[in-house]
Amino acid sequence: MKGLSVSNDKKEMETAGRKIARGLIANGVDTVFGIPGAHTYDLMDGFYAERNQLRFIHTRHEQGAGYMAFGYAKSSGRPGVYSVVPGPGVLNSGAALCTALGADTPVMCVTGNIMSHLIGRGRGQLHELPDQLSTLRGITKGAERIDHPSSAYSTVAGLFTKMLSGRRGPVAVETPWDVFGQTAPVEQPLVGEPLSSPEVDPDKVKAAAALIAQARNPLIIVGTGAVEASEEVRELANRLQAAVTSYRSGKGVLAADEAAWLDAASAFEYWKSVDLLIGIGASLRLPFMTWRWRPPELKTIRIDIDPVEMVRLKPTVGIVADAAVGTRALIEALDGGIRSDRSAELLEIRAKVEKDVDAIxxxxxxxxxxxxxxxxxxxxxxxxxxxxxxxxxxxxxxxxxxxxxxxxxxxxxxxxxxxxxxxxxxxxxxxxxxxxxxxxxxxxxxxxxxxxxxxxxxxxxxxxxxxxxxxxxxxxxxxxxxxxxxxxxxxxxxxxxxxxxxxxxxxxxxxxxxxxxxxxxxxxxxxxxxxxxxxxxxxPWSLISPPAPGTSGPQAAYATLEA
Missing domain, CATH: 3.40.50.970 (Thiamin diphosphate (ThDP)-binding fold, Pyr/PP domains)
Structure with missing residues (x-):
């Protein structure tokens, strides 16, 4: 019997599919996007049993399901979940997982697999992939398999912890076709909690504050990691009288009508005289891969929760920390008061670039x-x-x-x-x-x-x-x-x-x-x-990826790109 049942010792039982549904609900999920299929029928039955708490939005293509989960998560900050069949369903939705990985977005793919005793045997079963779990691990932060209903809650909770800890990103869980319908005793679902953020290194903060004290023209670039740090970014920008910009994901961290904000086109004009770049929760693709030119004697401070970012693009000073916490620590370490107001200067830059923007x-x-x-x-x-x-x-x-x-x-x-x-x-x-x-x-x-x-x-x-x-x-x-x-x-x-x-x-x-x-x-x-x-x-590329100062032509900036 599927769903809740009673065994000989009178214990309540539930299927792995029902446990997955309850596990998602316990972790704050209220919507799942997806398409049912033979491998996931018992999962869908679990979703049906929890339909009063878990809305299922069925789509017309697996890629659509993945992207809807991405949009849900990207716009809300809450995990987005979708479910598709294994094999072609997983591959069809793979583009959305790649997007979530590149855009630091918490998305969970819930899928099936072939019968458990046939995985890896190459028997040509319906929707079989040579190694689906490895495929998923290559495009997510992590992927796991539920081999028995007794491990459903711990596996789901563990993936929520991984998805929400540090630099956020997608995860996936697969369950073999036959395991979805197997039963185990009813238990309380487990909740995956994000791991603690790294402690701020006071020596790094002190070194960053010293760089700021020497800087004449700092620029702050924000990214996805700064979306919960608007207050701190605003205060830092005000203290330094620094401009703030973003290419895409950090747009809105400061409102576009705030004095410190420069759109990306105006920011390049400002960039020409920058001597200190402060990246907050940002990969810094804008200055180093899109603009592809840097001012001489540029120093860089990075505040990022992902320590690997300090290796990918080594800064002068790197502070491994949550964006809000790291920025707050930096503000508290600064000496002196607010610098002279530069809002008129930034307004002049925006006005200067506006005519170029109007030409697009x-x-x-x-x-x-x-x-x-x-x-x-x-x-x-x-x-x-x-x-x-x-x-x-x-x-x-x-x-x-x-x-x-x-x-x-x-x-x-x-x-x-x-x-x-x-x-x-x-x-x-x-x-x-x-x-x-x-x-x-x-x-x-x-x-x-x-x-x-x-x-x-x-x-x-x-x-x-x-x-x-x-x-x-x-x-x-x-x-x-x-x-x-x-x-x-x-x-x-x-x-x-x-x-x-x-x-x-x-x-x-x-x-x-x-x-x-x-x-x-x-x-x-x-x-x-x-x-x-x-x-x-x-x-639009003359404003997205402009040539380096003193050069011309759409490819001129490549000449100054540093490895």
Whole structure:
């Protein structure tokens, strides 16, 4: 008998599938995204038994399930969980796990495996992989197998501890097909608690404070690790009168209308005279891989919970600590008061760069229209597209997590699926997904998921009938030898309507703003198509990855890249 049963000694029994469901609930999970399959029937039965506490959102593709869990976690800070069948289901969702790993996001994949006695034997069983556990371990922080229902609670709790400790990231748990339905006595679920953060090294803090005392023009760069450290970052920036910036994941740690904040394009202008870089919870890809040029005599302080970061990019001084704790310790170690106000100087830099930003058309005008329509506390989900690229420097954000990005994996097609998870995690907030036509078609089938579950995301499809970046590169660098970059598309409005999703078309920015305002008021899934002339978008790369000072051309900065 599945579920709760009674053995000869009258002990209550429950299946491994039920234990996994109860274990997830005990660890704060309220939603699981996924697709049922033969291997996971007993797991799904466990989810059904706990349906009053655990919502199951079924999707139309495993990648969609993974990205919805990613969006849920990235926007809320709470773990996102999805369940798929083993083998092809795991591989289909693998892109989302890669994204979660690259974007430091707590996502859990709950999957099955073939019958326990056949694992590793190569008998060609349904959905068999040569070594699924090793495959999962290669793209997560950790993956484990539940070999018996008695270990379900401890395994699940252990993975929550691993997922939430230190630098956050994805994990996976697999259970063999036959084990899901096996029973063991009912027990209290275990809760995985994050391990304690590293203690701050006072000598490192003292050394960092000494560097600050010598610095004339410091810059603070924040990343994912700083999303819970806004107060500390703000106080440090005020004490130092330093500018604060981020490429993507740290957008919103300071609001875009705060005096110290510079968008990434303006920050490069400021960067030219920086003598001290302070990275807080950031990989520092922006200065060292995107800008690819550094000022002479630059010193670097890093505050990061991951000690490996101090090896990947060795700073002058590295403080291994939680972002908020490490930054607070640094503030307390500083001598003297607040430096002279530099807000006028930063305002002048923003004004100087604004004319260059205005030249990135039509993207910037459309992004401004979206910002005007989106409530201040709304969520903007980017995509690997011309609008998404420009949004990294041209879309203002006012609080942490409200700018949802894929991080360095740059996964084409993550956006719409991710936005659905964002909305599930934040049902009372407006969520807009900004896609290109190419990326949107990776997850177009999830329009059905949005309609069936009433997920009121507004997706804007900017339709330029191309993989825009590829088309531009082939035109500029390959003399117009186009291959695989031009796209024939459906009528997106009619397509959305066929799914039961409301749809509109907007042909210019002012019209988009009005349509967006109406779409948000409807509180139902909405698609808006914006036709764009193929190849008409200005390249955003001159502002994303600008040439080094004194050089010219889109590749000039590579000349100063240090190994």
């Amino acid at each position: 058309q039509p993207q910037v005008d459309y992004l401004r229209a979206i910002r005007e329509a989106l409530p201040r506390d709304g969520f903007f989900v980017e995509e690997v597209s011309q609008m998404g690229f420009a949004g990294r420097f041209a879309f203002p954000v006012y609080a942490p997590r409200q700018y949802v990005t894929c991080g360095f994996q740059e996964n084409l097609g993550f956006g719409f699926n991710t936005a659905l998870g964002v909305k599930i995690a934040n049902p009372d907030k407006a969520v807009v997904s900004v896609c290109g036509d190419g990326g949107f078609m990776f997850g177009v089938q999830e329009l059905a998921t949005a309609a069936q579950h009433g997920i009121a995301v507004v997706v804007i499809v900017f339709n330029n009938s191309a993989y825009g970046n590829v088309l531009r590169d082939q035109r500029i660098s390959y003399d117009g030898r186009y291959i695989g970059s031009e796209l024939n598309n459906p009528d997106f409005v009619k397509l959305a309507e066929s799914f039961g999703v409301k749809a509109f078309r907007a042909r210019w920015p002012s019209e988009l703003r009005k349509v967006l305002e109406r779409a948000f008021s409807l509180e139902v899934p909405v698609l808006i198509e914006v036709p764009i002339e193929t190849g008409s978008e200005a390249s």
